Amino acid sequence: xxxxxxxxxxxxxxxxCLLDMYMNFSVIDSxxxxxxxxxxxxxxxxxxxxxxxxxxxxxxNEKEVYASLYKISGNDMVLIPIVEESxxxxxxxxxxxx
Numbered sequence: 001x002x003x004x005x006x007x008x009x010x011x012x013x014x015x016x017c018l019l020d021m022y023m024n025f026s027v028i029d030s031x032x033x034x035x036x037x038x039x040x041x042x043x044x045x046x047x048x049x050x051x052x053x054x055x056x057x058x059x060x061n062e063k064e065v066y067a068s069l070y071k072i073s074g075n076d077m078v079l080i081p082i083v084e085e086s087x088x089x090x091x092x093x094x095x096x097x098x
Contacts, residue, residue, distance in 0.1 A: 024056060025077060040065065041098060045090055051079070052091060067091045 023039040040052040051070045054063045069080040069087070082088055 025053075027079070037066075041094060042070075043090075043094055048087065050082075050087070050091060050094070051077075052094065065095070 025037050025039065027035045027037060029035055036056045037053045038056045040054065042049070042051050044050070049070050049072075050067065052065060052067045054065055058064065067082055067088075069082055071078050071080065082091065
């Protein structure tokens with residue numbers, strides 16, 4: 001379950017997203033494509049904000065689960081890759097409870 005968003009894997013960079021009130025958000029990838037994502041959950045631990053999500057355009061039988069840290073900058077949510085093993089452990093524990 002050690003996955004970052006497919007955008008982070010492509011670009012290795014922070015992504016800016018638009019979060020709406022229906023627990024989903026959109027990301028613009030490096031080719032300018034808009035990718036819609038569904039939020040599975042969000043939580044805060046030790047002043048770190050975590051988000052767990054799927055690409056809503058994937059087939060339900062083939063959906064991958066992604067996780068990132070995030071911060072809010074103005075009206076945007078900025079995704080940050082998870083690099084610490086202890087943070088991945090928190091994500092794993094969260095998913096066990098879902």
